[in-house]
Amino acid sequence: MAKFTIPCFVLILVLLSTTNVWKIATVEGSKCCTDHPELGKCVPGADDNPNSGKCWKFCTSGCEKGGICKLFGDHHHCHCLC
Incomplete structure (x- = not known):
């Protein structure tokens, strides 16, 4: 047993x-590979700017490819790339 x-x-x-x-x-x-609406409104060209964008900085702290402002319905949210 x-x-x-x-x-x-x-x-x-x-x-x-x-x-x-x-x-x-x-x-x-x-x-990475995830939407982050908790960051608030994402302005394309500003928040996904590699030099000073809040979405880009947030995503590059854990992902290699950075982030973009992705359109969801009628507004943009931060999306970290895969």
């Missing part, structure tokens, strides 16, 4: 730890 209990317990621990790793990776990587 102990032959099956210990491997099963180890397997459960491994599975639980890998799901936590995936959750951490998802949270850290959630900035």
